[in-house]
Structure formats: structure tokens, C-alpha cells
Amino acid sequence: MKTMKLTFTLLTALLLAPLALTPSAVAAEGGGSPGESRKPNVVVLFIDDLGYGDIGAFGCPDIPTPHIDSLARDGVRCLNGYTLMPVCSPSRSGLMTGLYPQRYGVNGNNQRGTPIPTDHPTIAEFMRDAGYVTGMVGRWDLGDTTQGPLERGFLELARRQSPKKRPEGDPLTGEASYWGTDGTYLTEVQGDRLVEFVERNQAKPFFLYFAPLAVHSAVQDAPEKYLKRVPASVQGMRRYHAGTLIALDDAIGKLLGALRKCGLDNDTLIFFTGDNGGVMSNEARNAPYRGGKVTKWNGGVHEPFIVRWGGRLPAGKDFNGLVSTLDIYPTAAAVAGAKPPERLDGVNILPYLLGQKSGDPHEALFWRYLDIWKSTHPDPTRAVRSGPWRLFVGEKELELYNLVDDPGETRNLAGENPERVAALKALFDKWEAALPAPKETKRLRSSEPPAGVGWAYAGDRKEENTGKVK
Numbered sequence: 001m002k003t004m005k006l007t008f009t010l011l012t013a014l015l016l017a018p019l020a021l022t023p024s025a026v027a028a029e030g031g032g033s034p035g036e037s038r039k040p041n042v043v044v045l046f047i048d049d050l051g052y053g054d055i056g057a058f059g060c061p062d063i064p065t066p067h068i069d070s071l072a073r074d075g076v077r078c079l080n081g082y083t084l085m086p087v088c089s090p091s092r093s094g095l096m097t098g099l100y101p102q103r104y105g106v107n108g109n110n111q112r113g114t115p116i117p118t119d120h121p122t123i124a125e126f127m128r129d130a131g132y133v134t135g136m137v138g139r140w141d142l143g144d145t146t147q148g149p150l151e152r153g154f155l156e157l158a159r160r161q162s163p164k165k166r167p168e169g170d171p172l173t174g175e176a177s178y179w180g181t182d183g184t185y186l187t188e189v190q191g192d193r194l195v196e197f198v199e200r201n202q203a204k205p206f207f208l209y210f211a212p213l214a215v216h217s218a219v220q221d222a223p224e225k226y227l228k229r230v231p232a233s234v235q236g237m238r239r240y241h242a243g244t245l246i247a248l249d250d251a252i253g254k255l256l257g258a259l260r261k262c263g264l265d266n267d268t269l270i271f272f273t274g275d276n277g278g279v280m281s282n283e284a285r286n287a288p289y290r291g292g293k294v295t296k297w298n299g300g301v302h303e304p305f306i307v308r309w310g311g312r313l314p315a316g317k318d319f320n321g322l323v324s325t326l327d328i329y330p331t332a333a334a335v336a337g338a339k340p341p342e343r344l345d346g347v348n349i350l351p352y353l354l355g356q357k358s359g360d361p362h363e364a365l366f367w368r369y370l371d372i373w374k375s376t377h378p379d380p381t382r383a384v385r386s387g388p389w390r391l392f393v394g395e396k397e398l399e400l401y402n403l404v405d406d407p408g409e410t411r412n413l414a415g416e417n418p419e420r421v422a423a424l425k426a427l428f429d430k431w432e433a434a435l436p437a438p439k440e441t442k443r444l445r446s447s448e449p450p451a452g453v454g455w456a457y458a459g460d461r462k463e464e465n466t467g468k469v470k
């Protein structure tokens, strides 16, 4: 323990010195002796099917999201933040491992159930081993059936209180239900679980991962009380989508209230982003970008991305460099004051957000999405972004767009820029050459949080299950 503390103190001094520790940040480590720096908490809010243009702080004109907007007001708004895939499972997998999921054979939702590496710590395992209480509320949807959240690093896990399928849901897609069999609405329950976790663990450093079902289908489950708060001008499926998003904003408001009440605003680094673009058939808004969930276009992967750390990061600042959900792991490792695994694809973005480093954190970001054997998505996506440029490396043609001048990806400039195309294609080819060849795999199941009410705990910690959900 002494060695750990010494290591932590040294690493903290090295890693956090440039961040100018404020007096309020100096608190007891893990409730220990006063005068030591407390390890900051890390909270990751990873929203399902979130359109770039559906948050007020990112230009949404018609859905109120005041609590999420407050994160941007009090933190850094990253205007070029990206997720790893235009679909759920691989994006979640890559966030947890800090690796492009294609590195271990995950190229789409059809490879759901593929194991994540066993010789590489997940971000939850890493933070747990760095002395954090790790907690998760929400969807997992990655790894194989032996690699659930409690097996891969989370000590505390909110049970799944709603059925996995709506009784009247689409028989093919089996939309997940927001309604519990006991009449509870999932997003509200999840908001309460977030508060419970913060209050229970307020004296210790914690890592909290919130991966809500919202705003994934079935948005028509949104309760009337939220639909009443949707502006009258919002109609059709977007009305239900808006109600679902308003409920989510309230849940995040509950979490922020708990952090404030516990005096943790300046001891908590918060990431807010999404797993993939908004569902176009639900009338989600991905503007100004083209496409959305499952498409190859920028709207499928360009996400709202906010980083807030009270008293440390600037408030109300915009950052234009390329950032990725891959960066969450190494950034969390830096604030935990522990050495990250060597094999990570992201970077610690804090020096960039603080203005200590200039330029782009990434020379390029890459996508390969190959759910090609699914008749509804016949086009494989191979793409690279560098600076303002995004190149699609199609099997038949190359497409080049300048996202600053043409966010809607309407003008293919490949023909006019052969040298740029060649340079970007070389970057992509180099990245892809290091990946295993894609294999078509049988769609498998992932592990999911256990059903019931309340919390489940890792290992031999006490079990708590006060109800059953069918």
C-alpha cells in the first residue's frame, strides 16, 4: 500500500503538475489521510444512437437538453469527436479496450459475441487496478458470453430492470423495451442508479460508465410526461425521439445534481459522447452531417463530444482537433496517475484541451465497417479522416470530401486531388495492413447485465437482487 501510494504520488506529480491542482482538489485519497491529492473520479456517458445535431450545445433547435448543454457550458466542446463504428457493439467494444475493434476481429454488429482480448485490460480493469471503484449502469453488448461487465473489471453493476424485448416489438429486430414489468421506465431507474452509485462511493475515487438504452429504439415507449415537454412543432417519430432524449437529459441532470451535492464537481472528469449516429427512421438529427446510424456517411460516426472537469479544464471552450472514443482510456489513465498499457490506439487529450499541446491529437482516424452480408447494408465502409478531409476507400471508387467546406458530403473532390487521395489512401492501407483479415462469423451472443432490481457485484462481494424481471 505504501508503495502504491508512493507510486501514485510520484505519478500524480509528473502527470498532473501541468494541470495546476487547485486547493479544492486537494482532498483525502480514498477517504484516507487529509492533505493528499484525491484521485479524480472519471465518468463516461456513452449515449446510444446519438445524432450529432440532437443536443442543444451542438445546434439542436427543437429539443431541450439543458443538463447536457451545461456540460458544454462548463467544459470543452469537441467539435470533431468520433466514435469507432456506425453501430453499437463494435463501438462499445473499442471504447472498453481502447483499441480499434478490427484489431481483434470485430468489423460490425454481425461479429457481436467475438471475444475481446484476454491479455489486455479493459478500461474498467485498468481503473479498478488503479484503485478505483468501478461501476456500470446500462448496456454492455460486447465480448463473448464469458466476458460480462463483472468479469471484465466492473465491481458494481446495475441490474437490467426492463425486458430485453418489447412484447409487441418488431419480431425481426426485437426492439429493446424501456418499460419494466413493474411499470418503471428504464431511463428513470438508471438515473436513480447513477445517484445511488455516486452517493455510495463519494468518499472513494470512482469510475462510472453510463451506457443508457436511450435514445435507441423503441422511442415510442417514452412516457406521456416527457412527451408533454416536447415543443408542439415536433411531430411524427421525432416527437417520441425527443421525449426519450428529454428523459435522458433528466437522468443526466440527476447525476450532475448528485455530484454537486457531494462536492465532487472539481474532482470529476466527465466525458459525454455516443456510440453511433442517430436513427434516421426515428427522425433523429445528424445535421449538418450526412447519413446516420449504419450508414457510411459522416453522420454515422461524428458524435457530440464533451469533456468537463470543473476547475481544471476551461469552461465554454471549443476544441477543433480530431478526438476519438479511443482517447477516453488513455486520458482516464492519466488522471488515475497510472501507466497505461502500451498497446492503446488513443492518446491522452488533456494537454490538447488545456492548450499545452497544439495541433491534432490524431494524424488520422480510421473506420472499417463490414456488415456486408446483411442485405440491408450491402456497402462495406472503409474510410479515413485527416484534417478536414475524409476519404472513402470503396471497392469500385474513391470518394474525397472536405468536411469543413462541405459537411453534407455532397461534392466528391477525389478527381481534383489525386495527391491528397494517394496520401490518405496510403495512411488507410497501412492501418488496414496491420489488421487480421475479416472473417464472416456466426452472429453470437454477448453477455448482458443480469436481470432483476438493484445491483450486482463482482466476485465474492454481497449479492443484492430484490426482484425479478422476465
Ligand SMILES: [Ca+2]
Residues within 6 Å of the ligand: 048, 049, 087, 088, 216, 275, 276
Ligand atoms: Ca447504438
